[in-house]
Amino acid sequence: MVRLTTDLIAKSIGRKHHNEEHLAQYLRKITHLNLSDKNIDAIGDLSVCKNLRVLYLYDNQISQIQNLDFASNVTHLYLQNNCISCMENLSPLKNLEKLYLGGNCITVVEGLEKTEKLKELHIESQHLPLSEKLLFDPRSLGSLAKSLSVLNISNNNIDELEELSVLENLSYLTAADNQLQHMKDLEVVLSKWTKLRRMDLTGNPICHKPKYRDRIIIMSQTLESLDGKEIKEMERQFLINWNASKAAKKKKGETMTNEHAAYLHFSDFKTHPILPFHYSHSGKEKPNFLALSDMQKVERISLPRTLEKK
Incomplete structure (x- = not known):
């Protein structure tokens, strides 16, 4: 030691x-x-x-x-x-x-x-x-x-x-x-x-x-x-x-994805369209009130000009 x-x-x-x-x-x-x-x-x-x-x-x-x-x-x-x-x-x-x-x-x-x-x-x-x-x-x-x-x-x-x-x-x-x-x-x-x-x-x-x-x-x-x-x-x-x-591209991709999703959601209304009128047995047009009611809930859908004239 x-x-x-x-x-x-x-x-x-x-x-x-x-x-x-x-x-x-x-x-x-x-x-x-x-x-x-x-x-x-x-x-x-x-x-x-x-x-x-x-x-x-x-x-x-x-x-x-x-x-x-x-x-x-x-x-x-x-x-x-x-x-x-x-x-x-x-x-x-x-x-x-x-x-x-x-x-x-x-x-x-x-x-x-x-x-x-x-x-x-x-x-x-x-x-x-x-x-x-x-x-x-x-x-x-x-x-x-x-x-x-x-x-x-x-x-x-x-x-x-x-x-x-x-x-x-x-x-x-x-x-x-x-x-x-x-x-x-x-x-x-x-x-x-x-x-x-x-x-x-x-x-x-x-x-x-x-x-x-x-x-x-x-x-x-x-x-x-x-x-x-x-x-x-x-x-x-x-x-x-x-x-x-890379971050900008990712953000852009996310934006486009969100817009695409919104478009698909909106397109659901077009898959099976409901006409704003229907024909009676006599062949005359009658307003389809259910269709008009539904369409009024969607702001981006405009009424057909034929119906506007009537």
């Missing part, structure tokens, strides 16, 4: 022969600390590192986020590929801008209510229990609504995105290798993500839907790249015009 302490830092930077006072002065000044792949399983007391801005702790054996009360100045925290199962004790990191947690065992995105400056969250490829998906705490999402611009949630068995629609400043979403399959779900979030520039959904069932790319380009007016392929303005304009033309 290896615990992250100031002694470990001293060894890693080759200052084990300096006295404690010089070491303390150095630790108070450092802004970047890289202790990745050191087999560390716990974060100890680093309170002397008050000016730390960037902390690299990826590729270790850390199971719990702890002892970061000193880290109010940290802007970048790299904790990917550890054994972390719970997002906790992150409240002191009030200036945190980028958080990397990919490749851990996290089941719920939470504990971010105080990290209101967070711009990037990378939480891809969690080692989830069988058939479970990554979940999101609404309180954390609400806190990140105005700040988060980059989100990586790839390979987390996610089957819908609607709850993420509150992230109004999102500009780059990576959600590859999930279980997204409904275009309606995408339509909802894309109408809210008015600043989205790039999106990657490769490896999702939705990618096999008919005209998948065309439909998404029409849904989002701001998207510049989809699944790693650039969206050119000429392509978007063509699809918008094509879709508008």
Whole structure:
């Protein structure tokens, strides 16, 4: 077991022969600390590192986020590929801008209510229990609504995105290798993500839907790249015009269908016409009052001129 302490830092930077006072002065000044792949399983007391801005702790054996009360100045925290199962004790990191947690065992995105400056969250490829998906705490999402611009949630068995629609400043979403399959779900979030520039959904069932790319380009007016392929303005304009033309033809077809139906309804009166008069046994014309009564109910039918003269 290896615990992250100031002694470990001293060894890693080759200052084990300096006295404690010089070491303390150095630790108070450092802004970047890289202790990745050191087999560390716990974060100890680093309170002397008050000016730390960037902390690299990826590729270790850390199971719990702890002892970061000193880290109010940290802007970048790299904790990917550890054994972390719970997002906790992150409240002191009030200036945190980028958080990397990919490749851990996290089941719920939470504990971010105080990290209101967070711009990037990378939480891809969690080692989830069988058939479970990554979940999101609404309180954390609400806190990140105005700040988060980059989100990586790839390979987390996610089957819908609607709850993420509150992230109004999102500009780059990576959600590859999930279980997204409904275009309606995408339509909802894309109408809210008015600043989205790039999106990657490769490896999702939705990618096999008919005209998948065309439909998404029409849904989002701001998207510049989809699944790693650039969206050119000429392509978007063509699809918008094509879709508008298709909609117009459909509307025209519906109008013609309605008019045809109305004509068929009106033609029922002509199938078996009732003459406005009938002949008596003497051969003289007599008004057919039943016919006249029925005809008066149909405004568009005019009386024969022969009957008008009479």
